[in-house]
Amino acid sequence: MKATNKIRRTIFQQGLSFISTIALALLLGFAMLWLNGSAPKDVLAAAGSSTFASSFRFANMVSRMITIVLVSLAAAIPFKAGVWNIGGDGQLAMGGFFAALVGVYVTGLPPVMHIGLAVIAGMIGGALWATIPAYVRLKFKANEIVTTIMMNYLAALVTGYLVNYPFRAPGSANAETSLVQESAVLTQMVPLSNLSTGLYIVIVMFILICFLDWKTSWGYEWRVLGSNDEFARYGGVKDNRMRFLSMLIGGALAGLAGTILVLGSYHKFILNMGGGIGFTGVLIAIIAANSPILILIVSAIFAILSNSTVGLEARLGVATEFSSILQSVIILLVITRSNIWAGITKLLKRR
Amino acid sequence: METLVEFLRASIRLTTPLLLAALGGAYMQVAGVPNIGMEGMMLIAALVGYIVSFTTGSWVMGLVFGVLAAVFVGLIYAFFVLRLKADIFAIGITLNILMGGVAAYIIRQYYDQISMLLSPDAKLLPAVSLPFLADNKILNVLFNNYTILVPISFLLVLVTFIVFYKTPFGFWLRAAGSNQLAVSASGKSINGIRLAAFVISSAFCGLAGVHLSLGYLGMFALSLVAGRGFVALAIVLFGSGNPITVLIASLIFGIADAASLRIPTEVIPPQFPLMLPYIITILAITLMSRFARSFTSTEQK
Numbered sequence: 278m279k280a281t282n283k284i285r286r287t288i289f290q291q292g293l294s295f296i297s298t299i300a301l302a303l304l305l306g307f308a309m310l311w312l313n314g315s316a317p318k319d320v321l322a323a324a325g326s327s328t329f330a331s332s333f334r335f336a337n338m339v340s341r342m343i344t345i346v347l348v349s350l351a352a353a354i355p356f357k358a359g360v361w362n363i364g365g366d367g368q369l370a371m372g373g374f375f376a377a378l379v380g381v382y383v384t385g386l387p388p389v390m391h392i393g394l395a396v397i398a399g400m401i402g403g404a405l406w407a408t409i410p411a412y413v414r415l416k417f418k419a420n421e422i423v424t425t426i427m428m429n430y431l432a433a434l435v436t437g438y439l440v441n442y443p444f445r446a447p448g449s450a451n452a453e454t455s456l457v458q459e460s461a462v463l464t465q466m467v468p469l470s471n472l473s474t475g476l477y478i479v480i481v482m483f484i485l486i487c488f489l490d491w492k493t494s495w496g497y498e499w500r501v502l503g504s505n506d507e508f509a510r511y512g513g514v515k516d517n518r519m520r521f522l523s524m525l526i527g528g529a530l531a532g533l534a535g536t537i538l539v540l541g542s543y544h545k546f547i548l549n550m551g552g553g554i555g556f557t558g559v560l561i562a563i564i565a566a567n568s569p570i571l572i573l574i575v576s577a578i579f580a581i582l583s584n585s586t587v588g589l590e591a592r593l594g595v596a597t598e599f600s601s602i603l604q605s606v607i608i609l610l611v612i613t614r615s616n617i618w619a620g621i622t623k624l625l626k627r628r
Numbered sequence: 629m630e631t632l633v634e635f636l637r638a639s640i641r642l643t644t645p646l647l648l649a650a651l652g653g654a655y656m657q658v659a660g661v662p663n664i665g666m667e668g669m670m671l672i673a674a675l676v677g678y679i680v681s682f683t684t685g686s687w688v689m690g691l692v693f694g695v696l697a698a699v700f701v702g703l704i705y706a707f708f709v710l711r712l713k714a715d716i717f718a719i720g721i722t723l724n725i726l727m728g729g730v731a732a733y734i735i736r737q738y739y740d741q742i743s744m745l746l747s748p749d750a751k752l753l754p755a756v757s758l759p760f761l762a763d764n765k766i767l768n769v770l771f772n773n774y775t776i777l778v779p780i781s782f783l784l785v786l787v788t789f790i791v792f793y794k795t796p797f798g799f800w801l802r803a804a805g806s807n808q809l810a811v812s813a814s815g816k817s818i819n820g821i822r823l824a825a826f827v828i829s830s831a832f833c834g835l836a837g838v839h840l841s842l843g844y845l846g847m848f849a850l851s852l853v854a855g856r857g858f859v860a861l862a863i864v865l866f867g868s869g870n871p872i873t874v875l876i877a878s879l880i881f882g883i884a885d886a887a888s889l890r891i892p893t894e895v896i897p898p899q900f901p902l903m904l905p906y907i908i909t910i911l912a913i914t915l916m917s918r919f920a921r922s923f924t925s926t927e928q929k
Contacts, residue, residue, distance in 0.1 A: 363721065409910070419914040422664065422717065423862045427906040430855050434906075438899035556725050563718045596736035601729030608722050613712040 327588025348558030364425030365555025367432030372532020375402030380457025403532015473541025643882025652832025660805030664720025667857025668727030673837030695834035702830025
């Protein structure tokens, strides 16, 4: 009984320091904007209204959030097993492209089957793109930080070729495919917003991942591998196979993120539609310590942040790029939060 | 013949940014702290160098401040890794993203540009020549009229080799990476040695970044570094930080880079040649990992 109380207290303390560190980072953000000449009151009003003023804006935030959740999980699952997957961007692009192919060129299916097929194609596309770095990492010990990043650049070039030449929408001035068939479109949930019924797919997938993580032997084996691979091997965990699997699942999740962007938000594949969100996913996975629940919380905060900067730009002339700076600052502070709070308590005690 | 010479010349020019960054990466690699933040250091140095050059009208100032900007990032990196004991990979990747954000923010907020900066006032790095080679046509094309950092980058290979293997500092640097117990036992501070590695490494990346904006392109673009920081990381890993291997690997990548820009786009779509450096990186790191002592990031955790 006492032991569980103690565990509960540490979890509470961890949570408290996590939340208060993020609050600290946000205060720092306000301070930075203040120095730049925007009063905190205006910042708060502009930021708040850009997410919470209408259901349309809120829906766009949720749409952004589900993409972030997926790419974060895509990094977190391999992380658990002790492999870095920084290739979320490439996997998202390939997944989105595969889904678009099925969406555009497969005809005559009822919506449920068409969407199902496109989703599967998208997840396979993402997983395939993760196969190469996973294979060379496990077979040849090729550093996966380097290879997954190279795969991102390759994915941008490969899809760039595909949508500029063979699959370019006829008559389009942009590098994009044609619109997907109506039967492959995920229904809009809020008029004019980016949020589609893809939300439900993500919720199901999220629950599935939580289940995998907490209730199955896979989840256990990943955790053992990530924390102590010597012990894991000794205990009979097939380490390479589990790591490979974790990369494939990661790739499939990033592919799903691309799929939902294609079927739900844009209804076509657009070159570089991910906009480097995969990196954000890696960072979130790091600070959320790969916990799905924390990933959910941090993704919400990041989605609100990136939404808010749209309002800040329109009203106060702060460039939207500010949000990526603030996000990185949050991450640096959260990674080192125990040192920061120890330092602050020391300062207070000295008084 | 002439096209071959031109091609070699382009290869040498493209080798320089990789060589500079990878040599810098080697200083940290041998000290046991792999530099994952090279991409961000190069980007910020390229931006600051360019901005300072066109505001002050002096390439020397651009070079100095570009390098200082990269060193500043290196000091932040060192503070988080050495002082706060944070994970070197996590901080490195975060710093890369942070620098991408800072660069995008600066050109957007202060110069109202979306992806690039181009100013007629920018003073670019000057070209240098050896007059006695100017008489021979081929040698003249091959070895003369490079911007100043190109010959310097090749000189720095020699300097790095001497520092690593012929000086006490190099001895301690390598010891901090391979035999920490001996370093602590002899009363030297591992963190002190590694801090020096961070500073030198980031300064080299700073040179690489300034070369890209003020030497190679003559402008700044957010896509200017384009993964070169990570290609440089791959180069460092091949030879476990040996400067000679770094030179050879950088030349190979420089040639691949040059080839990717010179394959005529009427024959094949431009995306394919551009894939070359990335494919070669993956192939090379895969093949070399079998021979080289590869560091496996996550197993250390």
